[in-house]
Amino acid sequence: MTKTTRQTVRINGVRTVLTTRNGKVTTRPADPKEWELQAAQVQALRALPEYGRLFLLAGDQNSAKRGPRAQVEATAAGMTPGEADMRIYLTGARIRMFENKVGNGKLSPAQVSRHAALAKIGHTVEVVRATTKAEAASKAVALVRGWLADNDNENNSTKAA
Template sequence: MKPTQQTVRIRGVRTIIRTSAKGKVTTKPALPKEWELQAAQVRALRAMPEYGKQFLLAGDQNAAKRGPRAQAEAVAAGMTTGEADMRIYLPGGQLRIARQSG
């Protein structure tokens, strides 16, 4: 038997199920998806009283998986692999970036 792994939802929670070569089944919580972490960051930043007065933010999904046609369209539209997913604009034209792993 070959070891397997799959990620599923159990009662709404993402869970990794692993089956060993000997048939032993184990489970553990799966890490959040990148977009879920980014969405939490955006919610927290927008909830700050300084948002809109001392800083603004912008984001996109440059690293999203795409088919060949969608990838060509994204490149033509200026999206670049490795570009930051979120940018924070500060007074005086200062720019800060939030790097995502992946």
């Protein structure tokens, strides 16, 4: 019988997955944590020349580990399970949102429910999938630049009418 075990450890400060199978140990870099992807996105988005003029951002970490008391306090204060990770505020009173997932990570039941509820009132939540911080930042920049172009087109058509 083949027994396989996996654990994530730090080797020289780097998160690494150790896999043991039939007595043989292999290593590979661990996927980044979702918050690390989000932090890379925030840094890249804030560096754009449009930041502060054409858009602002706000991030959430609703799935952060909390004790029972902290969870009650967060919920009472309005934290909503399943809320999107990032909100992008565009000129013209428009808001766009995206959710980060590492690789093929699945949406939680709370995220599926919340995203469906937001869609019912006209707010789509895009899912950004990435396996590196650079990929996450690049995808977020491309998404926001696309939204800015769409927003600019909508504003120009409104002015022409």
